[in-house]
Amino acid sequence: MQIDLSVQKVTKRFQDFTAVDSVSFEVQTGRFFSILGPSGCGKTTLLRMIAGLTEPTTGAIEIRGKSMAGIPPNKRPVNLIFQHLALFPMMNVGENVAFGLQRRGENKTVIREKVHAILERVDLSGFEDKKIDQLSGGQKQRVAIARCLVLEPTVLLLDEPLGALDLKLREQMKVELKKLQAKVGTTFVYITHDQSEALVMSDAVAVMNHGEFEQIDTPQNLYAQPRTPFVAQFVGDSNAWSGTVRQRTESTAEIETPEGAIFRTKLEKTLEPGTEVDLFLRPEAMLIQPDPSIASLNRFTVVVKSILFDGANSRLLANPLDADKELLVALPQNRQYDYIQVNDKVEIGWDKQSGICFPKK
Amino acid sequence: MKSQYRWGLLFFLSPVLLWLVLLIVLPQIDLLIMSFRAENDFGELVWSVSNYLIFFREPIYWLTFVRTAVYSILVTFLTFVIALPIAFYITKVVNPRFQGFLTLLLLLPFWVSELVRVYGWMILLRETGVINHFLLKLGILNQPIEMLYRDATMVLGLVYTSMLFMVVPLLSVLDSLDNSLIEAAYDLGANMWTILFKIIIPHATPGIVSGSIVVFMLTLGNYLTPNLMGGKNSLWFTEQIYNQFIASFNWNQGSAFGFLLLFLSSIVVWLGLKLSRRSLRKVVQ
Numbered sequence: 072m073q074i075d076l077s078v079q080k081v082t083k084r085f086q087d088f089t090a091v092d093s094v095s096f097e098v099q100t101g102r103f104f105s106i107l108g109p110s111g112c113g114k115t116t117l118l119r120m121i122a123g124l125t126e127p128t129t130g131a132i133e134i135r136g137k138s139m140a141g142i143p144p145n146k147r148p149v150n151l152i153f154q155h156l157a158l159f160p161m162m163n164v165g166e167n168v169a170f171g172l173q174r175r176g177e178n179k180t181v182i183r184e185k186v187h188a189i190l191e192r193v194d195l196s197g198f199e200d201k202k203i204d205q206l207s208g209g210q211k212q213r214v215a216i217a218r219c220l221v222l223e224p225t226v227l228l229l230d231e232p233l234g235a236l237d238l239k240l241r242e243q244m245k246v247e248l249k250k251l252q253a254k255v256g257t258t259f260v261y262i263t264h265d266q267s268e269a270l271v272m273s274d275a276v277a278v279m280n281h282g283e284f285e286q287i288d289t290p291q292n293l294y295a296q297p298r299t300p301f302v303a304q305f306v307g308d309s310n311a312w313s314g315t316v317r318q319r320t321e322s323t324a325e326i327e328t329p330e331g332a333i334f335r336t337k338l339e340k341t342l343e344p345g346t347e348v349d350l351f352l353r354p355e356a357m358l359i360q361p362d363p364s365i366a367s368l369n370r371f372t373v374v375v376k377s378i379l380f381d382g383a384n385s386r387l388l389a390n391p392l393d394a395d396k397e398l399l400v401a402l403p404q405n406r407q408y409d410y411i412q413v414n415d416k417v418e419i420g421w422d423k424q425s426g427i428c429f430p431k432k
Numbered sequence: 433m434k435s436q437y438r439w440g441l442l443f444f445l446s447p448v449l450l451w452l453v454l455l456i457v458l459p460q461i462d463l464l465i466m467s468f469r470a471e472n473d474f475g476e477l478v479w480s481v482s483n484y485l486i487f488f489r490e491p492i493y494w495l496t497f498v499r500t501a502v503y504s505i506l507v508t509f510l511t512f513v514i515a516l517p518i519a520f521y522i523t524k525v526v527n528p529r530f531q532g533f534l535t536l537l538l539l540l541p542f543w544v545s546e547l548v549r550v551y552g553w554m555i556l557l558r559e560t561g562v563i564n565h566f567l568l569k570l571g572i573l574n575q576p577i578e579m580l581y582r583d584a585t586m587v588l589g590l591v592y593t594s595m596l597f598m599v600v601p602l603l604s605v606l607d608s609l610d611n612s613l614i615e616a617a618y619d620l621g622a623n624m625w626t627i628l629f630k631i632i633i634p635h636a637t638p639g640i641v642s643g644s645i646v647v648f649m650l651t652l653g654n655y656l657t658p659n660l661m662g663g664k665n666s667l668w669f670t671e672q673i674y675n676q677f678i679a680s681f682n683w684n685q686g687s688a689f690g691f692l693l694l695f696l697s698s699i700v701v702w703l704g705l706k707l708s709r710r711s712l713r714k715v716v717q
Binding site for chain 2: 151
């Protein structure tokens, strides 16, 4: 597999603030790679360094094996889709898309054919003469993508391009963008603070925090096997518990919570008894009124505080009987649990395999 | 209720209306009438277009007229060429903290009157002036040279006087230019010149047009700067008007010249708007 983009130990400092701290990763040809992180984590700075709009303080960026040091953005084989798209309002759709080709000095008829072909590809045939302000949000999005794709960049960089869209359109564009990427086969590097965008679209996701990568993995692994507490909390919802390791075997440990409850959970790495830990549980890992015959479950009773109905994503907000904390419990919508009312006491069980445990820092 | 509003509007509008009618409209009508009156052979004032015919018959008049127009256009263009990088630097390059300070520096000279500023230039440029003094001291010149009373000096003074009226509209229009448009163009392969001509100037056109109109009109109607810095050679059309009114005491001829100048500025502005495909209403906004 060819490596399209290779970033090696890239650091960017602004005076005494380190925006990006020794970040390394590689993206293979045709992959959809996402960088996920909260706002201010340095992901935009990283993207701008790849595009050439900012120079890294130290570190190397290579595209298809060619070092990009000192190469200005107009000479790099990458294109960037800006957060607010940055379509040129003084030009129509056709001129916007043709802009990059004209800069390369391509033949007029070739340009017209290419513009036509790429607009067809993003389902905007015949839009050449439209003005930018006549387009809807989703159409502008596609013009911005067409304007970059027509140049056949090695890597297409996307800076939260869906951020300005409303929810319904965003959901739709997510699927469209993924389909488009599969169709054109260009390598995408996508940055976002929206975990669902990253998980849905990407082949691989890097989670970034305070200028550093916490974990690079497939969306499935990020969700199921987060390697740091930050990833566990940032990707998907989690219920957090603190506790102390009491006993442990090869791969499981008994953890005592401050309230005195004992939970058994699997361990990724060995932790000595007495270690303070944070325990994370996904809402869907908690089963409501599990079958009494399953012996291996950790069981406890909660009081339902409220029912958060949200279609397939419905949850119960509940307090454990003996602890002063709130838990989110997934509420499957097969009408099996319709009888649950606010203030009911409900038994909750979870399997030791679904616990995620990290030593406290 | 409705009539009350009307009276209220009239009440507050009346100072403006009085100002407009008494000080601008009425005198203009009087001048217009005067421009079409001339003495006949018997020394009586009669209706005539002879004042206008004189303008076309005497080459000195219409040559001055054309010269004034050409130099005004040149001054407007030079002002734009100098003002655009300044406005771009202030809005896009410099640290936002210093933007206000730099704008203030631009404004500062305009707190003193034009007369004082022109005299300042004269002190610098005249034969015994500051620049000649230093050039002699440094041995670059053996003889002091007269820098005043040349066309170039006059253009310099006019550009300097008009600078602010071009920079201010450009500042506001460039401020509204999204930086990411420039970056996007750069990212798509454009070089500096393409960005200037394809992105910055098209975006700045409204500011360029309104700034140019103001600078052109002010330059065309300027009397002080051409007279002081260009001297008698400046041949600025406003001087012809002044001469008719004050020196020859021929008010009829003077007002005819005045209306010719008004007509000239209107036609050039109209042409400019046509060429840049703008409507006056949009520019005034």
